[in-house]
Amino acid sequence: MKRTSVFDCTLITLDKHHHDNGNLSVVEGDATLPFPIRRVYYLYDVPGGESRGGHAHKELYQLIVAVSGSFDVTLDDGFVKRTFSLNRSYQGLLVVPGIWRELNNFSSGSVCLVLASLIYDESDYIRNYNDFLVYKNV
Ligand code: TYD
Numbered sequence: 243m244k245r246t247s248v249f250d251c252t253l254i255t256l257d258k259h260h261h262d263n264g265n266l267s268v269v270e271g272d273a274t275l276p277f278p279i280r281r282v283y284y285l286y287d288v289p290g291g292e293s294r295g296g297h298a299h300k301e302l303y304q305l306i307v308a309v310s311g312s313f314d315v316t317l318d319d320g321f322v323k324r325t326f327s328l329n330r331s332y333q334g335l336l337v338v339p340g341i342w343r344e345l346n347n348f349s350s351g352s353v354c355l356v357l358a359s360l361i362y363d364e365s366d367y368i369r370n371y372n373d374f375l376v377y378k379n380v
Contacts, residue, residue, distance in 0.1 A: 244340055244377060244378055244379065245340070246319060246338045246339060246340040246341060247319045247321070247322065248317045248318065248319045248322050248323065248324045248341060249322075249324075250338045250341075251317050251324070251335065251336055251337050251338055251341060252335075252336050253326065253333050253334070253335055253336075254274070254275070254305065254333065254334045254335075254336055255332060255333055256268060256269060256274065256307075256332045256333065256334060257270075257274070257332075258332040265331070265332070267331060267332040269305070269334070269357060275303075275305055275336070275357065276303070276336070277303040277359035278359060279357045279358070279359070280358060280359055280360050280361050281357075281358040281359075281360065281361050281362065282355070282356070282357055282358070283356050283358070284309075284353055284354060284355045284356065285345075285353070285354040285356075286352075286353045286354070288313075288348040288352065288354075290348070290350065292346075292348065293344055293345060293346035294344075294345040294346075294348075294354075295315075295343040295344045295345045296343075296344055296369070297342070297343070297367050297368060297369045298339075298340060298341055298342045298343070298367070298368040298374050298377070299339050299340075299341075299366050299367060299368070300339055300340065300366050300367075300368065300377075301339050301359075301360060301366055302339055302358055302359055302360050302366055303336070303337070303338055303339060303358070303359040304336075304337045304356050304357065304358050304359070305334040305335065305336055305337075305356070305357040306328065306334060306335045306337060306345075306354060306355070306356055307328070307331070307333070307334040307335075307354070307355040307356075307357075308328035308329055308330065308331065308333075308352060308353070308354060308355075309331050309353045309354075309355045310331065310351060310352055310353040311329070311348070311349040311350070311351050311352025311353065312327065312328060312329035312347070312348075312349045312352055313327075313328060313345055313346065313347055313348040313349065313352055313354060314326065314327050314328070314345070314346055314347040315328060315335055315337075315343060315344070315345050316343065316344045316345075316346075317337065317341050317342070317343055318341065318342040318343070318344075319340070319341055319342070319378065320342070320374065320375050320378035320380035321380065327347075328354075334357075340377070340378065342368075342371065342374050
């Protein structure tokens with residue numbers, strides 16, 4: 243997954259069921275996503291001004307959803323950076339492997355839900371930016 247670009251990453255609009263008593267959005271496995279969901283985790287109570295991420299993955303696909311509040315996700319393929327402001331509970335950002343990501347500008351009380359294609363594996367991470375550039379042949 244060395245050759246992926248930020249343009250392989252895209253916003254996906256999820257099914258939204260709007261009712262007077264509230265909204266409901268659905269992610270229905272392969273029908274919604276181009277990967278099987280093997281893991282779900284979420285970030286919350288992120289202190290103001292803090293950032294998360296700061297790494298890339300070699301094989302992992304993710305869908306990142308601001309289920310509550312808002313935050314920014316900056317993607318970087320070694321050549322191009324794209325920043326997405328996530329603030330809709332019915333939108334997810336598909337992040338393909340081989341992309342450096344930084345998450346910041348978390349609003350108070352925001353929750354970042356991540357659907358992931360693989361179980362947690364530290365060896366799938368690239369945590370050093372120079373190592374990432376070498377990996378991408380930049
Ligand atoms: P990390 O992925 O670096 O967090 P972020 O990208 O949000 O900044 O993970 C932070 C810590 O949590 C790290 O020590 C590993 C641990 N962790 C797990 O044990 N399992 C998981 O599924 C994830 C995502 C992280």
